Amino acid sequence: MPQRSPGGPISLSVIKTACSGCNLRELCLPLGLSAEELERLDDLVSVRRRVKRGEHLYRSGTPFDSIFAIRSGFFKTDVLIEDGREQVTGFQMAGELLGLDGISSEHHTCNAVALEDSEICAIPFARLEVLSREIHTLQHHFHKVMSREIVRDHGVMMLLGTMRAEERLAAFLLNLSQRFTARGFSHAEFYLRMTREEIGSYLGLKLETVSRAFSRFQEEGYIAVQQKHIRILDVAGLKALMNHHR
Amino acid sequence: MPQRSPGGPISLSVIKTACSGCNLRELCLPLGLSAEELERLDDLVSVRRRVKRGEHLYRSGTPFDSIFAIRSGFFKTDVLIEDGREQVTGFQMAGELLGLDGISSEHHTCNAVALEDSEICAIPFARLEVLSREIHTLQHHFHKVMSREIVRDHGVMMLLGTMRAEERLAAFLLNLSQRFTARGFSHAEFYLRMTREEIGSYLGLKLETVSRAFSRFQEEGYIAVQQKHIRILDVAGLKALMNHHR
DNA sequence: GCGCGTGCTTGATCCATGTCAACGGGGCAG
DNA sequence: CTGCCCCGTTGACATGGATCAAGCACGCGC
Incomplete structure (x- = not known):
């Protein structure tokens, strides 16, 4: 088991920015939203923070309540088994989402580690569900993002298998x-x-x-x-x- | 290359049953719904059909509009690359969903083939999105199912990688x-x-x-x-x- | 009931990748 | 500036699984 750094695994410095002003909005969750819808998403994505190189954004087994959008930086996600074997399940860069695996069990099922100093936006999942009931575009786009993750994983399976x-x-x-x-x-x-x-x-x-x-x-x-x-x-x-x- | 049977890849015999009476409702999409909600899902899941052993439920590249719940039987999904290599991405059994990979690009990205005579329920995806805006439990459960698929894929990556x-x-x-x-x-x-x-x-x-x-x-x-x-x-x-x- | 084809098993050999080991370079701490 | 550690490179050798090949068993069609 990886040990936690004292005082929690993540640095909490909060950065003030908004989806509406984010240059990743065409890659990230806001894709396709109107200006007015974007503002409602801004309200939801209130917590932004830095994660320094080597720090965990989250760890396998910890409770899930938010997904994370990468604003800048670079992450890896990995799964560990008891005997120490590690499988890196992906490398994520700006505009990509982290934490989707946690929805199913309400706990994270992998570790997310910053490979360089990074900035992320936390998106409280319960509130995302509420908002996506109201904004169809957001709902549909979110489903596409999850589906894309599945397709990506199939690609990795192909790669590993053949x-x-x-x-x-x-x-x-x-x-x-x-x-x-x-x-x-x-x-x-x-x-x-x-x-x-x-x-x-x-x-x-x-x-x-x-x-x-x-x-x-x-x-x-x-x-x-x-x-x-x-x-x-x-x-x-x-x-x-x-x-x-x- | 598997050949198409004349007259289209799938047999279209329609079976009449409802989610509310389905003994898989505790495994499948209806999980956690009230009786009244279940009835609304019934309306949506109107098309049920048989897929005979060896037949394709869908093929990679064809337009996506529904996801499928397996009522009985057994499927495999696979991805092919040009040079003939095949990667089986999963085996699915009763109560499991097929086709989630198609949401992202609005086309199926793998083939689904029945490994024994099977029965499936087709769930028009656009209507599922509408209904899941109204039934929170359904929305949340659907998200969990997609997330579970991602977690499962990570497990396969672990298996293949280590x-x-x-x-x-x-x-x-x-x-x-x-x-x-x-x-x-x-x-x-x-x-x-x-x-x-x-x-x-x-x-x-x-x-x-x-x-x-x-x-x-x-x-x-x-x-x-x-x-x-x-x-x-x-x-x-x-x-x-x-x-x-x- | 017989013959054929598909899928399964088993053996012999080969080769891609893993393992072990030595060394080198760059960056960071002191 | 110096030394150390981590990371990367390269070589020699070991091995798990792939490949090639033969034969067998079961199910299906005739």
Whole structure:
């Protein structure tokens, strides 16, 4: 069991901002809402806070009452089993939601850890349900977000169940690239916020295998790697590699 | 590629029954509803139909408009990629919902195939959203069901990412056993509706590996297998095996 | 009742990835 | 500036599961 830092796991400094002024509103929950509806969502999303690198936003087993939207930063979610095995279930970036897994049992079922200093918006779930009864667009969009999470998970199952090491890593890099692009960052150049071990855990590989695959991609000229700095040189090459199954 | 049966993929014989009289109402969507609310759900769930063994309930890429509740029978869902690889994403039994993945893009993103003659209830999603705005219990329960699906997927990711072959199969058998129990069937004795290959696809293993693991479990006295007929002899043994990681 | 096909089992071998080990570099603490 | 620790890289070797191949059992159609 991970130990709690004294005085609670999360830093509580509150930031004042609103969905209506948030540049992520086209990615995040507010998508498709009118100005007036957006204001009602603002009321609901009153708590914003910072989570420092390495801190938990929530832990598996703790009571669930809010979902969280990432305003800035980068998170991982993971599940641990007794014998110490860890499975990273996802990496989340700005505009994505955290905590949906907690709705079913009213307790979080995974850990969410900031991989860099981050800011999140807490959305009290009970109030979200009330509001989404009134705002159809919000209701529907929320359902889409949950469904998208399920589809994403199926993709990971595909990856874990059928792909070999290099395919997995290629898929991972292309996915990150695409998500960075959607946020207005370079699609070709980015910093990884996670370690090789965390990548490995997510992809069902050991860190050495991840490292070797990175090296091979570099030798082949698909990417340039230096530690956590990645430059994608040949998107098509990486894509081709993914169909390269025996 | 599975071929389409002439005249469309699904048999359309309609069965007349109601949620209010359904013995699955404690497992399925109606959970927690009052008699009066249940009647309103009945109105919504008007289409019931049979899907014969081997037939598709829906296919990846087709438009989404309903989710489906399984009234009786057994399904698999799978995702295919171009080069023919298949990933089975789940096996579903009576009382479980199918099609949640389609909400996000308004198209189904996987195939649902009956593994035995089955009966399903179609729930038009747009109408479910309307009704769940009016019935809070229904809204909340629906959210829980979606969330449970996410949690389940995380479990599969854990399995695929960190477990070895025998652990995966043990986890699979225990999970089936537990779900049969919840439906009032024997926890110790059941028929598998799926082939070794489908089990393998779900567990990220080849069919030979699945077969060998079954044989080993039998040698060890954990189970008795004869083709698709499984008898679990030592639940504790199977559970112990799951922590048996090197 | 017989023959065929599909699915299952089992054996032999191979290979991708895991494991173990050594080393190097960068960043942070003092 | 110096030293340490964490992270990443690389090599040598081990192994679990994949692959290839053969044969068997059951269910179904004729």
